[in-house]
Amino acid sequence: MAIKLGEIYGIPLFLDYTWFIIFALIVWTVGFLVMPAEYPHQLNFALELTLGILSALLLFGSVLVHELAHSVVAKRNGLQIGRITLYLFGGVSEMTEEPPTPDLELKMAAAGPITSIVIGIILGGLWILSKDSSAGVLVVGPLYYSFLINIIVAAFNLIPAFPLDGGRVLRSLIWRSNGDVLRSTKTASTIGRIFAYLLMFAGIVLFVLYGDIFDGIWLVLIGWFISSGATNELRQQIVQEDLGPLKVRDIMTRQVDSVSPEMTANELSIHFMERKHNGFAVTEGNNLVGCVTMHDLRHATKESWNTLRVRDMMVPREKLVTVEEGDSAKKALQLMSQHQIGRVFVLDSTARLSGIVTRTDIMKTIETRESTRASTFGAGPPGKKGEPSTSTITVDTGMLFEVSSPPGDASGDWVANYDHNGLSLVSTRLIQLADLNQTAKQFTFQALSRGRFSITLSPAVLSKGNAMRVATYSVFVT
Numbered sequence: 001m002a003i004k005l006g007e008i009y010g011i012p013l014f015l016d017y018t019w020f021i022i023f024a025l026i027v028w029t030v031g032f033l034v035m036p037a038e039y040p041h042q043l044n045f046a047l048e049l050t051l052g053i054l055s056a057l058l059l060f061g062s063v064l065v066h067e068l069a070h071s072v073v074a075k076r077n078g079l080q081i082g083r084i085t086l087y088l089f090g091g092v093s094e095m096t097e098e099p100p101t102p103d104l105e106l107k108m109a110a111a112g113p114i115t116s117i118v119i120g121i122i123l124g125g126l127w128i129l130s131k132d133s134s135a136g137v138l139v140v141g142p143l144y145y146s147f148l149i150n151i152i153v154a155a156f157n158l159i160p161a162f163p164l165d166g167g168r169v170l171r172s173l174i175w176r177s178n179g180d181v182l183r184s185t186k187t188a189s190t191i192g193r194i195f196a197y198l199l200m201f202a203g204i205v206l207f208v209l210y211g212d213i214f215d216g217i218w219l220v221l222i223g224w225f226i227s228s229g230a231t232n233e234l235r236q237q238i239v240q241e242d243l244g245p246l247k248v249r250d251i252m253t254r255q256v257d258s259v260s261p262e263m264t265a266n267e268l269s270i271h272f273m274e275r276k277h278n279g280f281a282v283t284e285g286n287n288l289v290g291c292v293t294m295h296d297l298r299h300a301t302k303e304s305w306n307t308l309r310v311r312d313m314m315v316p317r318e319k320l321v322t323v324e325e326g327d328s329a330k331k332a333l334q335l336m337s338q339h340q341i342g343r344v345f346v347l348d349s350t351a352r353l354s355g356i357v358t359r360t361d362i363m364k365t366i367e368t369r370e371s372t373r374a375s376t377f378g379a380g381p382p383g384k385k386g387e388p389s390t391s392t393i394t395v396d397t398g399m400l401f402e403v404s405s406p407p408g409d410a411s412g413d414w415v416a417n418y419d420h421n422g423l424s425l426v427s428t429r430l431i432q433l434a435d436l437n438q439t440a441k442q443f444t445f446q447a448l449s450r451g452r453f454s455i456t457l458s459p460a461v462l463s464k465g466n467a468m469r470v471a472t473y474s475v476f477v478t
């Protein structure tokens with residue numbers, strides 16, 4: 001739950017309700033505990049309250065500037081930022097798309113903490129200057145506090161626990177070395193979760209052994225926040241990966257149940273019961289003119305049902321979210337999350353309604369792809385760049401299976417060395433990988449007899465650059 005504050009740099013800014021809790025907490029701890037200890041006998045209630053509020057606003061400003069730094073770098077590099085939400089522990093910039101390269105991810109992730117550190121240093125300098133001057137407590141106190149808070153915001157976010165900034169930096173570095181965003185996300189999110197559990201454990205120890213309820217609960221909350229963030233980000237990455245090459249036309253439902261705008265509310269209610277749908281497209285000919293849901297019908301008084309028409313209660317075409325058949329499936333999902341809706345309408349090239357994509361369609365697609373991914377043998381080219389690696393493949397006797405070389409440019413050919421008594425090479429082909437202009441050579445083998453066999457893929461011409469880039473497969477034929 002969040003309220004919209006406005007827009008900065010074209011990005012909607014939201015304030016989560018939990019933020020009011022932290023606001024009150026800061027006013028109390030800083031205004032009535034920290035500052036009086038720092039400036040004994042100089043403060044009265046009004047001054048303490050003012051100092052508390054000023055400090056809370058400064059924290060707000062610091063977190064906002066930190067988030068804006070992420071967003072500015074993202075936007076300059078052509079990425080869309082959905083919104084910025086300030087919540088209990090800081091802020092989130094919600095990207096509607098993930099950074100396409102590890103370098104950009106690194107830049108974006110580092111921008112926030114670097115900005116916080118720079119602001120912290122400037123404020124710290126001002127504090128040192130003002131400390132011995134004639135400036136009053138109202139200047140010196142908040143300067144000191146906001147110097148501290150910026151350093152703390154930077155330090156907290158630099159913890160290498162994905163999805164904190166430090167964890168994103170870590171992911172970008174792993175990603176850069178292995179070229180595999182999904183595997184890097186898995187590693188980073190595992191490390192993130194380990195950090196999270198350690199924090200929670202520390203919190204429980206503080207609470208149980210030392211009776212430190214406040215810090216204990218605080219650590220458990222932060223740990224919980226990091227761990228759920230890490231899990232979410234990984235799930236998102238898997239979704240992105242599964243939907244990667246798919247277009248809307250590949251996953252949409254073509255038979256769309258539609259109603260005429262002239263239908264009365266009465267007829268519509270019967271239609272709802274018969275078809276067991278929550279909503280219908282409203283069409284004239286093949287043209288989409290709106291969408292009507294159970295919700296719209298409930299809003300109309302029962303007496304008006306005889307005369308009220310679908311046209312009068314539908315959500316009109318202009319307000320509907322639509323995609324085109326050729327748009328990516330990812331885009332459809334992004335739009336649904338962004339607008340918090342369960343379906344988007346699909347238009348063909350002549351802007352006529354040709355289908356609908358629902359959340360269920362997308363979830364089914366992901367499930368299917370996940371189960372095929374699990375049963376595809378040696379699907380992914382293994383190995384970090386520059387390191388030999390081994391993957392194990394299990395197949396039944398007689399089965400065909402595929403292995404491929406690590407991705408690279410098309411300039412070098414690859415050869416396979418394998419156990420001829422157990423395996424037979426059926427065919428080879430070059431495959432174009434989804435991104436980055438990379439190719440790999442795919443070898444199709446048949447398993448001839450039971451046993452354990454090995455396949456080594458190596459560059460046909462060994463050179464200094466590729467000498468170590470060898471992929472080894474251990475094949476277990478059952």
Ligand SMILES: [Zn+2]
Pocket residue numbers: 066067070112113157165
């Ligand atoms: Zn950040």
